[in-house]
Amino acid sequence: VAREQAMSNIAANLANVNATGFKKDRVSFSSVLRGVKQQEDARGINFTRIRKIGTDFSQGGMVPTGRPMDVAIDGEGFFKIRKNNEIYYTRAGHFQVDENGMVKTEDGYNVLSGGNEPLQLDTNGMQDILIDDTGNISINGVLSDARLQTFAVNETDTLIKAGGTFYKLGEGGSDQPMETYRVVQGSLESSNVNMMEEMASMITTQRAFETHHKVLESYSKLGQKLDELGTVG
DSSP: OHHHHHHHHHHHHHHTTTSTTOOOEEEEEEESSOHHIIIIISTTOOOEEEEEEEEOOOOOOEEEOOOTTBEEESSSOBEEEEETTEEEEESOOBEEEOTTOBEEETTSOEEBOTTSSBOBOOOTTOOOEEEOTTSEEEETTEEEEEEOOOEEESOGGGEEEOSTTOEEEOTTOOEEEOSSOOEEETEEEOOOOOHHHHHHHHHHHHHHHHHHHHHHHHHHHHHHHHHHHHTOO
16 A cells, blocks of 8 residues: 555656646655564564655756746745635746736736735836846836745645645745845756656555565465365265
8 A cells, every 4th residue: 555655656757747836745654563673573574564655845846948938936935825715825927917907827827925914016118127146126217116026935845635736735844035035036956856867766656565465465375375274074
């Protein structure tokens, strides 16, 4: 069962290898038996189970796009999004500006500023948008009051995947606007999934699954033979 769950996790990672800002999940195992039971009762033979499936928030690569409203975070932090009156966090910075100057995700959800209000730009005569490393936004060469803010989460372990590249805060989680951060305009952060690494893990996991399956089949056949022997005479 543990190996089957691990295979499902690897498949999910590979399915999102090209998703902007996607963060891969990692499976950690723990022994079923511990201490004396492991050393004496099981005679060193043990089984493993899934201890935890956690998200790896390591940095993905920077992919230049040249698009002014494509923004990547270089380092820690998240963009804060309001979706249907709920708050989400993401690393995917493929944004757009609507006819009212509201900065939104590609799905049409509001990007929030440091004051937790929707980020809005003055679109009157807007031609050029420049976002500097610290999130300050200039329109047609004039510095705007609006700023693209990133947020730090107190414990990334409290973040719960909410579909795609969105996360929600779980119990005990909180956020705060970051004072020091760096964003890169005209680029997007790629997925941090390494395809070769995931394929190697898939092969190893599949072999382990097949080995365990063969062991179970062998025990089943032994049990059948023992039942047959028990009926002789």
